[in-house]
Amino acid sequence: MKKIGLLGGTFDPPHIGHLTMAEEAYERLKLDEVWFIPSAEPPHKDKARVSATDRLMMLKIAIGSVDYFKINPIELTRKGKSYTYDTIQALKESNPDDEFYFIIGADMVEYLPHWFKIDQLVELVQFVGVKRPDYQLDTPYPVILLDTPGLDISSTMIRERLEMNRSVRYLIPDQVLSLIKEKGLYGQRTST
Numbered sequence: 001m002k003k004i005g006l007l008g009g010t011f012d013p014p015h016i017g018h019l020t021m022a023e024e025a026y027e028r029l030k031l032d033e034v035w036f037i038p039s040a041e042p043p044h045k046d047k048a049r050v051s052a053t054d055r056l057m058m059l060k061i062a063i064g065s066v067d068y069f070k071i072n073p074i075e076l077t078r079k080g081k082s083y084t085y086d087t088i089q090a091l092k093e094s095n096p097d098d099e100f101y102f103i104i105g106a107d108m109v110e111y112l113p114h115w116f117k118i119d120q121l122v123e124l125v126q127f128v129g130v131k132r133p134d135y136q137l138d139t140p141y142p143v144i145l146l147d148t149p150g151l152d153i154s155s156t157m158i159r160e161r162l163e164m165n166r167s168v169r170y171l172i173p174d175q176v177l178s179l180i181k182e183k184g185l186y187g188q189r190t191s192t
């Protein structure tokens with residue numbers, strides 16, 4: 001049996017908040033692996049700004065050579081909204097001996113009451129919540145809470161900074177920034 005952390009997200013683009021929460025969960029919960037699961041259609045927000053192919057490429061680069069970080073594209077091959085309930089059911093079916101931990105930021109912990117089939121979902125998977133500035137970790141649901149350093153970083157903030165031609169150095173991995181510049185993602189001027 002393996003202990004596997006799951007980090008679902010839009011990753012539009014991936015940033016150090018994603019990587020540090022995955023690393024923290026890996027270390028604190030003694031996980032064997034963390035699987036990053038890019039969503040096709042996020043259930044509760046607008047579609048991603050860039051294509052699934054570009055998000056996948058950025059994620060691969062962000063993870064780099066860390067051998068316990070993997071990408072699982074299960075939601076990209078499924079049509080319709082990327083509900084976690086459907087994803088967990090499929091993962092449990094194909095990996096019956098493994099134990100899954102779904103890692104979420106405090107914004108998503110607050111939002112848990114609105115998740116699709118949440119009462120069934122909490123019976124299927126162990127949620128793990130990490131701090132995020134401006135959000136609470138109080139929840140009536142069974143969530144393992146990790147006392148991590150809160151990083152006030154979001155993909156929205158990165159996109160806005162890129163659009164304004166402001167620096168995002170140290171907020172995302174250097175190689176991800178190079179790819180964003182090379183492909184002209186997020187509409188920033190190429191001179192930055």
Ligand SMILES: Nc1ncnc2c1ncn2[C@@H]1O[C@H](COP(=O)(O)OP(=O)(O)OP(=O)(O)O)[C@@H](O)[C@H]1O
Binds near residue numbers: 105133151154155157
């Ligand atoms: N800085 C952060 N601290 C804690 N959790 C985070 C942070 N950034 C993202 N997360 C969590 O990572 C998961 C995936 O997030 P997502 O890819 O949507 O990033 P985001 O920064 O929230 O994006 P956006 O700004 O586009 O909404 C979610 O569970 C989210 O709560």
Ligand SMILES: O=C(O)c1ccc[n+]([C@@H]2O[C@H](COP(=O)([O-])O)[C@@H](O)[C@H]2O)c1
Binds near residue numbers: 008084108114115
């Ligand atoms: O299944 C749901 O109803 C649901 C509602 C909100 C968020 N999620 C999942 O939580 C993860 C983080 O969401 P997001 O929108 O911050 O990328 C991602 O895997 C989403 O599919 C899932």
